[in-house]
Amino acid sequence: METLYNVLIDPFVQMYGMPDFFLQVLWEGLVSGVLYALIALGFVLIFKSSRIFNFAQGIMVVFAALSLVGLHTFLVPFVGNEFVAAAIAMPLTLGIMYALAMSVERVVLRPLVGQxxxxxxMxxxxxxxxLIGFGEFVFGGENKVMITEALGIPTGAIEFEPFGGFLLLEEKDVFAVVMAIVLVISLLVFLNKSAMGRAIRALGDDHTAALSVGISLSTIWVLVWFIAGVIALATGVVWGARAGVSFALEVIAYKALPVLMLGGLESVSGAIIGGIAIGLLEKVFEIYWGQPLFGGNTETWFAFxxxxxxxLFRPQGLFGEKIIERV
Amino acid sequence: MTVMDPTLEEVKKRAEEREVLLDLENVSLSFGGVKAITNISFNIKKGEIRAIIGPNGAGKTSMLNVINGFYQPQEGVITFNGEKRRSMKPHLAVSQGIARTFQNVALFKGMSTLDNIMAGRATRMKQNLFWQMLYWGPAQREEIEHRKKVEEIIDFLEIQHIRRTPVGTLPYGLQKRVELARALAMEPELLLLDEPMAGMNLEEKEDMSRFILDVNDQLGTTIALIEHDMGVVMDLSDRVVVLDYGRKIADGVPEEVQSNPEVIDAYLGVSH
Amino acid sequence: MFYRTSGQFKTTYESDQALFPIKQDMVLLVVILAAMYVIFPMFASEFTYKALLVPVLIYSLASLGLNILTGYAGQLSLGTAGFMGVGAYACYKITTIFPEMNIIVALFLSGFFSAAVGVAFGLPSLRIKGFYLAIATLASQFFLVWLFEKWAWLYNYNASGAIEVRTMDIFGLVVTGPNASPMVQYYFVLGIVSVVTFAMINLTRGRYGRTWKAVRDMDIAAELVGINLMRAKLSAFAVSSYIVGIAGALMVFFWKGAAEPNLFDIPMSFQIVFIAIIGGLGSVMGNFLGAILIVALPVVLNLLPEMLGLSIGSATMEHVNVMVVGSLIIMFLIVEPHGLARFWALIREKLIIWPFPH
Incomplete structure (x- = not known):
């Protein structure tokens, strides 16, 4: 009886009893969710345009963040100024992500077409x-601190007092959410309005048909992997600001996978909604069920x-259409 | 086959005399709002070759899918060998005695011809995991007993030379033949053939027609056949049912159907 | 020349379906077995046992288990290490609860636990396919490792949270724990791996193998030739997880001697996936080739700078290692996506028809 109460009633009593804390939990969940959504978006873009399930997306996040911090550390003694160094490191990192996209296309994808x-x-x-080996080899394996201030990301906190309680929003989290929204909107505009974006969507709809009307596969692939790289860098910066930069970050990469299951491998809106939903739910579950009942740390598996x-109930995912099997 | 072509009356009479094997009564099937099959009734009699024809999208393949349980119709009754049902689990079709081949070859590409045909006997093999792991005693005896059956079919269809070849590497015509072999390995009472000659050249078609007649004649297997080549259909089949837009528009012996104006409109007149 | 098959005629189906219809294969096998059972132990040092021979065998076994599921039945799994953990913890609990039980019995019993857990996590495969299933198998991976950490009963409420293997013997011969001789452990592992491999070769060439391969190649067609998809998939999950569980138990009891939950974390799952892929999906022998490459290569790489007289920090070497393995995987996929087993098959084919090119 008591177990039932603890599972079914108590968590909601807690939520109702301390609404300001509940809001805080929701906010934390939302911020993680937005970042999950961003990583998932990188997956979706690559899958849509090339049918490749890019497991490396999560590692690209770490790799991008690591490159940024590593380059910055390297540059500071030369230019003598944190901010100038950051201003140089940023485009250089983008360059690295482009080089990565190019080499992936050249060395890996091109020889494997049709497999x-x-x-x-695999x-x-x-x-x-x-990337893990290379990143650690070049930049070292130890934990690093994201150059939050040098990049001009605000680090203060905003306080609210809802329901006579207390709610604290860190400015870098607010920045993360705003940046994510801007990124997603510009991505959607790019996909829907530009010629390149149309080509990417065409590839997603019908590979052969797209090729036959003269869309260049390699150009698109480099482009898509580069966009995924940019998304990775953005995610890496804000996540690094929250949790530091090291390959331990790869756990967040795995979080994007259940988002994909939920939202579908090809759905942009699925990635966004699924990401936010999972971010919120896993946080709420961890705080109100996981910690009091299961000894905590349930965030590792809850999303999965x-x-x-x-x-199990909707094999096509939340946003997919019902599949009719044909023979 | 007699030397003289039988008259229309004789053909009809012969068809009448046969016992009903499969009977479909008012079957309807739809996907969401799309109607694939509307209120269709017809039967298949023991020992006959029954052709199902119609233009593309007429619902022929859906019809076969309903017969072997892959699709579940919303309405209607299906009686097979005296047993009534509306739907069943697809893997049970084989144990009931219904086997089929597919429009687009559906072989197990990574396996050899022999293994593909042996897979057709999966439901008949009973030895448990333990004996299988030893591959000895009953498991080995069972394996060999089925191998013998399979070799008979291989001889029957003249595919000895490709026994060990992975089917993915075989030319299309042979793949179709292996698929027929796999279906025969299930020793079906009713064999459903979905466009067995699609994409074949004349010679391959003649071979396949001969095999179909042989199966029907020597093994006594009842055959339901979907085919677009009208020459083949008219030559092979005892009776023909014509579908169009998921409805039945004609049913009878080939000569009758051929002269049915609705059929000519819907099908023959358009595509030939 | 050595592989000429002319003159070897088969007059019965028994001999045609024998394990080695070609005489030379038999000879080759005898040579390999002789090397494993007689020659290696004559020269192997403790280091060779602990760093090469035993790990290669255990990883081969785990990969064989995964190969049953992924290579034969076509269900991609990324959660192998979790099931190895179930085997290891089950064996640990069985030997604690029944201290008198023979370790061999305990080992084979613990496989049933991992098989049961495998079937439970295999249930979604009836509804979910392809990549979605692969991600779903990660659910078992993360959940199980979390469970190994949080469920104190599993590790007998040790303060360290780790399981440690006590000394056990079979008829007076010490086989586990710090005092066991590496050679005895090697023979023990070798024996079990041989038995399981033999059983799996038989299983995969008979009805089960055909059923699984049919499901892998085209599940809809498999269903329509009368194969019960549910039974086929779940049996693959069961057999696969059983073997993987035994491999996990062997790993802890006969190699590492102790284990923390994170041993069974995702990197090991991937390592095993690599072994299976590089060795060749849908092949039994490939697992051994893959394991030799993936397990032995880092060991050799680690020795390399020393032999060349270079001094490189072990951390740096570790990073280089990961990098090299990553590149090797990509290279192998490009050169021969069907793995080392296919490589060998091609060579054998060439040898059989030698000196003719076709």
């Missing part, structure tokens, strides 16, 4: 390992189990 999905998937795990259960 079964699982082989390409190749991206190979890329993941290479949740997505799994949803998929």
């Amino acid at each position: 079964p999905d699982i082989i390409l998937f 190749a991206t795990i190979g890329i993941t390992m290479f 189990i949740f997505a799994l259960i949803v998929l």
Whole structure:
């Protein structure tokens, strides 16, 4: 009886009893969710345009952040100014992400065109390992601090007093959310309005048809991987500001996977809504169920189990259409 | 086959005399709002070759899918061998005695011809995991007993030379033949053939027609056949049912159907 | 020349379906077994046992288990290490609760626990396919590792949170714990791996193998030739997780001697996936080739700078290692996506028809 109460009633009593704390929890969940959504978006873009399930997306986040911090540390003694160094490191990192996109296309994707999905998937795990080894080899394996201030990201906090309580929003989190929104909107505009964006969507709809009307596969792939790289860099900066920069960050990369299960591998809106939903739910579950009942740290698996259960009832995901099988 | 072509009356009479194997009564199937099959009734009699024809999208393949349980119709009754049902689990079709081939070859590409045909006997093999792991005693005996059956079919369809070849590497015509072999390995009472000659050249078509007649004749298997080549349909089949837009528009012996004006409008007149 | 098959005629289906229809294969196998059972132990040092021979065998076994599921039944799994953990913890609990039980019995019993957990996490495969399923298997990975950490009963409420293997013997011969001789452990592992491999070769060439491969190649067609998809998939999950569980138990009991939950975390899952892929999906022998490459290569790489007289920090070497393995995987996928097993098959084919090119 008491267990039932603890599982079914008590958490809601807590939520109602301390609404300001509940809001705080929701906010934290929202911020993580936005970042999950961003990583998932990178996955979706690459999957849509090339049918490649890019496992390396999460590692690209770490790699981008690591490159930025590493370059900055390297540059500061030369230019003598934190901000100037950041201003130089940023475009250089973008350059690295472009070089990465190019080499991935040249070295990995091009020779593997036409291979079964699982082989390409494995190749991206190979890329993941290479990036981990390479990143640590060049920049060292120790934990680093994101150059938040040098990049001009605000670090203060905003306080509210809802319901006579107390709510604290860190400015860098607010920055993260705003940046994510800007990024997503510009991405949507790019996909829907520009010629390149149309080409990417065409590839997503019908590969062969798109090729036959003269869309260049390699150009698109480099472009898409570069966009994924830019998204990775943005995610890396804001996540790094929250949690430091090291390959331990790769756990957030795994979080994007249940988002994809939930939202579908090809749905942009699915990635966004799924990401936010998972961010919110796992936080709420951890605080109100995980910590009091299961000894905490449920965030490692909650998203996966949740997505799994949803998929059992809706195999097509939240946003997919019902699949009719044909023979 | 007699030397003299039988008259229309004789053909009809022969069809009448046969016992009904499969009977479909007012079957309807839809996906969401789209109607694939509307209120169709017809039967298949023991030992006959029954052709199902109609223009593309007429619902022929859906019809076969309903018969072997892959699709579940919303309305209607299906009676097979005296047993009534509306739907069933697709993997149970085989144990009931219904086997089929597919419009787009649906072989197990990574396996050899032999393994593909052996897979057709999966439901008949019973030895448990333990004996299988030893591959000895009952498991080995069972394997060999089924191998013998499979070799008979291989001989029957003249595909001895490709026994060990992975089917993915075979030319299309042979793949179709392996698929027929796999279906025969299930020793079906009713064999459903979905466009067995699509994409074949004349010679391959003649071979396949001969095999179909042989199966029907020597093994006594009842055959339901979807085919677009009217020459083949008229030559092979005992009776023909014509579908259009998911409705039945004609049913009868080939000569009758051929002269049915609605059929000519819907199908023959348009595509030939 | 050595692989000429002319003159070897088959007159019965028994001999045609024998394990090695070609005589030379048999000879090759005997040579390999002789090397494993007689020659290696004559020269191996403790380091060779602990760093090369035993790990290669255990990883081969785990990869064989994964290969049943992914290579034969076509269900991609990224959660192998979690099931290894279940095997290891089950064996640990069984030997604590029944201290008198023979370790071999405990080992084979613990496989049933991982098989049961495998079937439970395999249930979604009836509804979910492809990449979605691959992600779903990660659910088991993360959940199980979390469970190993939080469920104190599993590690007997140790303060360290780790499981430690006590000394156990079979008829007086010490086989586990710090006092066991590496050679004895090697023979033990080798014996079990041989038995399981033999069983799996048989299983995969018979009805189960065909059923699984049919599901892998085209599940809809498989269903329509009368294969019960549910039974086929779940049996693959069960057999696969059983083997993987035994591999996990072997790893802790006969190699590492102790384990923390994070041993069974995602990097090991990936390592095993790599072994299976590089070795060749849908092949039994490939697992051994893959394991030799993936397990032995880092060991050799680590020795390399020393041999060349260079001094490189072990941390740096570690990073280079990861990098090299990553590149190797990509390279192998490009050169031969079907793995080392296919490589060998091609060579064998060439040898059989030698000196003719076709």
